[in-house]
Amino acid sequence: AQSVAQPEDQVNVAEGNPLTVKCTYSVSGNPYLFWYVQYPNRGLQFLLKYITGDNLVKGSYGFEAEFNKSQTSFHLKKPSALVSDSALYFCAVRASLQTGANNLFFGTGTRLTVIP
Amino acid sequence: EAGVAQSPRYKIIEKRQSVAFWCNPISGHATLYWYQQILGQGPKLLIQFQNNGVVDDSQLPKDRFSAERLKGVDSTLKIQPAKLEDSAVYLCASSSGSQETQYFGPGTRLLVL
Numbered sequence: 190a191q192s193v194a195q196p197e198d199q200v201n202v203a204e205g206n207p208l209t210v211k212c213t214y215s216v217s218g219n220p221y222l223f224w225y226v227q228y229p230n231r232g233l234q235f236l237l238k239y240i241t242g243d244n245l246v247k248g249s250y251g252f253e254a255e256f257n258k259s260q261t262s263f264h265l266k267k268p269s270a271l272v273s274d275s276a277l278y279f280c281a282v283r284a285s286l287q288t289g290a291n292n293l294f295f296g297t298g299t300r301l302t303v304i305p
Numbered sequence: 306e307a308g309v310a311q312s313p314r315y316k317i318i319e320k321r322q323s324v325a326f327w328c329n330p331i332s333g334h335a336t337l338y339w340y341q342q343i344l345g346q347g348p349k350l351l352i353q354f355q356n357n358g359v360v361d362d363s364q365l366p367k368d369r370f371s372a373e374r375l376k377g378v379d380s381t382l383k384i385q386p387a388k389l390e391d392s393a394v395y396l397c398a399s400s401s402g403s404q405e406t407q408y409f410g411p412g413t414r415l416l417v418l
Contacts, residue, residue, distance in 0.1 A: 193347070225409070232309070232396055232409035233348070279347055291336065291403050292361060295347025 191216045193282050195296035202270045203304050210265040210299045212280030222263040223281040223293065224254055233279060239263060250274070270303045277301075307332065309410030311397050317416045323385035326413045330378065330399030336360075338407060339372055339382050340396040348396055354380060355403055387417045 192215045202208045214220055221240055225233040237248025244256045254265045263280060277300050281293040310329040318324050330337050335356050340348035351370065352362040356377040365372070369388070374380040384391055394414050398407040 223406070230314075230411070230414075232311075232411045233398075235406055235408060238406060281347070291338070291353060291400065291405075291407070292350050293348075293407065295349070297345065297347050 191282055191284055191292075191294045193280050193294055193296035195278075195280055195299045197299050198297075199300050199302070201302045201304060204272055205269050208267050208270045208274070208301065208303070210278050210280075210301060212263045212265065212296060213261050214263060214280070214282040215261065216282050216284045218284050220263075221283045222254075222256060224248065224252070224263075224265050225279045225281065225295075227277040227279065227298070236265070236278075270301075272303045272305050275301055275303045309397055309399055309408055311395075311410040311413055313413060314411065315414050315416075317418065318387055319418050320389055321386040323383065324387055324415065325381050325383045326395050326397075326415075328380045328382070328397030328410060330380075330397070331408060334399035334401050334408075335377070336400045336403050336405070337374055337380050338398040338400075339380070340398065340409075342394040342396055342412070344393070351382070353403075360403065384415075387415075389417050391415060392417045 194213045223238045224236040237246050239246045239256045247253045277298045279298050280296045337354045339351040342348040351365045352372045353360040354374045357374050372382045394412040396412045398409045400407045
């Protein structure tokens with residue numbers, strides 16, 4: 190069975206400080222991992238993904254994420270937070286061995302608040 | 306490039322009524338998905354289409370939910386009859402292939418009273 194855990198419902202960080210949003214996953218075989226962001230009354234926007242290769246993945250708006258296979262984690266990071274980064278962040282996983290169906294399993298989301 | 310379009314954006318109905326949602330995917334995207342996002346939860350896949358064929362509908366409550374993508378482009382999701390627990394945001398997504406990144410529309414927020 191595939192699953193994603195986002196252990197923090199809420200993360201607060203001061204503007205200009207580094208931010209981390211945590212994600213751990215469980216999947217059979219090698220994972221495909223994704224981060225999406227959701228602003229109020231908007232759909233999910235794709236930020237970045239890990240498929241294979243370099244464990245450090247760079248994405249949109251200065252975000253990056255590090256894949257750690259031994260810890261089954263894929264934490265989202267940004268060196269310097271902006272107030273405009275305040276939103277709801279979702280981590281998602283699918284199994285690379287999954288053929289045909291492209292079923293993403295999402296975490297419950299982490300609300301990031303950047304304090305001016 | 307235009308994104309995934311959905312309508313209506315909001316809908317309020319009474320229980321036991323029927324409702325339909327519409328989705329237009331990104332041009333050229335063969336794969337289309339419908340997700341249900343209940344408040345406080347992550348999205349859950351309801352159904353995945355590849356062109357006009359169903360790839361996965363294992364999570365679709367088929368006694369009341371139905372979806373179609375007759376010409377392999379637009380799709381409609383219907384609920385009949387609606388229950389209180391169907392109150393959620395219904396998200397449509399599309400991807401260029403069944404293994405590719407999914408891009409989401411703005412969603413339809415449904416409230417069942």
